[in-house]
Amino acid sequence: MRGFYIGRFQPYHNGHHHMVEEIAGQVDELVLGIGSAGDSHSPRNPFTAGERVMMVTKSVAEFDIPTYVVPIEDLDRNSVWVSHVQSMSPAFDVAFSNNPLVIQLFKEAGVEVRQSPMFRREVLEGTELRDRMIADKDWRSLVPDPVIDVIAEIGGVERIQHVSDTDSNEF
Ligand SMILES: Nc1ncnc2c1ncn2[C@@H]1O[C@H](COP(=O)(O)OP(=O)(O)OP(=O)(O)O)[C@@H](O)[C@H]1O
Numbered sequence: 071m072r073g074f075y076i077g078r079f080q081p082y083h084n085g086h087h088h089m090v091e092e093i094a095g096q097v098d099e100l101v102l103g104i105g106s107a108g109d110s111h112s113p114r115n116p117f118t119a120g121e122r123v124m125m126v127t128k129s130v131a132e133f134d135i136p137t138y139v140v141p142i143e144d145l146d147r148n149s150v151w152v153s154h155v156q157s158m159s160p161a162f163d164v165a166f167s168n169n170p171l172v173i174q175l176f177k178e179a180g181v182e183v184r185q186s187p188m189f190r191r192e193v194l195e196g197t198e199l200r201d202r203m204i205a206d207k208d209w210r211s212l213v214p215d216p217v218i219d220v221i222a223e224i225g226g227v228e229r230i231q232h233v234s235d236t237d238s239n240e241f
């Protein structure tokens with residue numbers, strides 16, 4: 071059985087990693103969708119799809135499960151989003167998500183959806199991690215080690231601080 075799990079992963083954190091570990095116990099192969107793939111260099115979406123591919127690929131290497139990482143751009147039309155996802159991804163039997171819109175769209179399309187409880191959500195939330203990066207507070211303890219390396223390699227903290235500076239995000 072092949073599972074599908076999509077997130078923006080801005081950045082990929084220990085909550086996502088915990089969910090992947092749980093999913094890995096339920097399926098034989100996993101597709102990880104990098105959502106909003108066209109977005110980057112903004113306060114909410116600082117990292118490119120390629121950078122997020124690196125974070126996710128290096129992190130899930132510790133789990134013993136074949137994993138495909140697929141960037142998926144957003145569409146203006148929710149009604150055809152599941153078809154769009156299916157056109158970009160290896161075929162899957164079950165989708166995993168805690169996002170209400172994603173759950174609704176998959177269910178309406180007849181795809182089985184499984185949810186899992188949120189894991190330490192008071193700190194394991196992308197928004198909280200990005201705020202900590204901007205404020206130079208600890209975020210490294212909340213992500214898998216490979217994510218620390220990728221964010222260092224790409225100058226990610228400097229970037230998010232720069233794009234969050236209201237004087238420097240005009241183009
Ligand atoms: N701590 C967590 N435990 C379990 N699942 C999580 C956790 N954080 C996020 N998820 C789930 O992972 C998927 C992808 O989430 P997403 O990439 O939006 O992360 P996020 O932490 O919610 O980020 P943001 O604050 O940027 O929206 C969603 O289904 C979301 O509900």
Ligand SMILES: NC(=O)c1ccc[n+]([C@@H]2O[C@H](COP(=O)(O)O)[C@@H](O)[C@H]2O)c1
Pocket residue numbers: 076077078079104105106107143144145146147148151168169171172175
């Ligand atoms: N119409 C669309 O393009 C559409 C609909 C539902 C979810 N999505 C994307 O799926 C991803 C869901 O991940 P999150 O749970 O991290 O929000 C996001 O990137 C979101 O933009 C896109």
